[in-house]
Amino acid sequence: MSKHLQAIRGMHDILPERIALWHCVEDTARQVLAGYGYAEIRTPLVEVTDLFKRSIGEVTDIVEKEMYSFDDRNGDSLSLRPEGTASCVRAAIEHGLLVQPQRLWYRGPMFRYERPQRGRYRQFHQIGVEAFGLAGPDIDLELILLTARLWRLLGLSGFRLEINSLGDADERLAYREQLIAYLASHADQLDADSLKRLHTNPLRVLDSKHPQTQQIVAGAPSLMDHLGEETRTHFERICRGLDDAGVAYRVNPRLVRGLDYYNRTVFEWITDDLGAQGTVCAGGRYDGLVEQLGGRSTPAVGFAMGLERLIELLELAGHTSEPPLDAYLVAVGEPAQAAAPLLAERLRDAVPALRLLTHSGGGSFKSQFKRADKSGARYALVLGETELERGVIGVKHLREEGEQRELGFDELAAFLRMPG
Ligand code: ATP
Ligand code: MG
Secondary structure, three states, rough: OOOOOOOOOOOOOOOOOHHHHHHHHHHHHHHHHOOOOOOEEOOEEEEHHHHHHHHHHHOHHHHHHHHOEEEEEOOOOEOOOOHHHHHHHHHHHHHOHHHHEEEEEEEEEEOOOOOOOOOOOOOOEEEEEEEOOOOHHHHHHHHHHHHHHHHHHHHOOOOOEEEEOOOOOOHHHHHHHHHHHHOOHHHHHHHHHHHHHOOOHHHHHHHHHHHHHHHHHHHHOOOOHHOOOOHHHHHHHHHHHHHHHHOEEEOOOOOOOOOOEEEEEEEEOOOOOOOOOOEEEEEEEEOHHHHHHHOOOOOOOEEEEEEHHHHHHHHHHHOOOOOOOOOOEEEEOOOHHHHHHHHHHHHHHOOOOOOOEOOOEEEEEEEHHHHHHHOOEEEEEEEEEEHHOOOOEEEEEOOOOOEEEEEOOHHHHHHHHHHH
């Protein structure tokens, strides 16, 4: 007997019963982003592997062990995108978008070969935002305020905002030396992963999840103390802006983020309601990346949010289904069945917002009514032989008390426009 084919581990179908939650997040985000003047960009799901190696960094979890890479038939190494920023930068350079400031956003699936668990999948979805050509702290602030607005509109509360500054490259370099010296003096107490990163990517040791390493890290020198005047002012302006806007935050000097390209501002929105995978949105400034990928030096800042995690939160908060159908059209007998599709079309013309399901497959009044009731629709519209002869449509309330009536087409259209 053949084995049933199944979706790949860590990659999930999104079934109709849950799609309303996706629409809710996607539509709200689109509305908020439009309100701040961000334009959507769509890029391919596959890029040359080198793009991710050069942007995310060779010594990162993503590039070391999480990428879906394969050789194309002509031998080029390609990868499913593990995140959206690299593609966005590549596209912006390629199409000459960076001659002026750009506010862009994207959405779609990302792919990472991780151990599947709650809130962590191999295909997951992000909405991401990138602002190019804007160097001041006002734009970092705008992005954070934009996300705060999105949470409000989604009705999600209880998120914590953590921010930090990673300084600029030279500041980080000076700090790096000190950090390595400190960590090396505690090398015997570090976990294996951190030990491996000690000389290649010591900043990542700061956000190790390993308890004993965390204890060592608690005593490490702080990057904040190594910031120059300019980076410090940049950071303080953001903090002041958040204070003025009434957005609570915590400065977390250990927040470093998993990708190499960040400088200055980094931030995360975190919830306690999702267990271990509590970060719903993360981002920061990456002023060096455009040049690193071959473009003209361009300041940039962005973030990405994980939709599965937001959707789980909405579900926990009790959001459920799509708005119900307005009407279900029942047509009994040959002539009525023949007339029903046209009646439905005319109703859709007359009432553009109408959610109308037409019965398909014939059957008795009784069986069609059963379906109408099951559909969740508010009204059954009935077209039988007698209605057809008299030029009326029967209207029956399915969800609430209400007299059954017969309406002509115009009356019916008016009723469906303003039921009640
Ligand atoms: P984490 O620390 O959880 O691994 P990350 O630093 O790798 O996150 P980013 O690359 O910054 O995450 O991605 C931004 C957001 O995308 C995360 O905050 C999270 O909400 C979501 N995300 C990242 N990886 C996954 C995944 N494998 N499954 C589901 N959502 C994810
Ligand atoms: Mg990760």
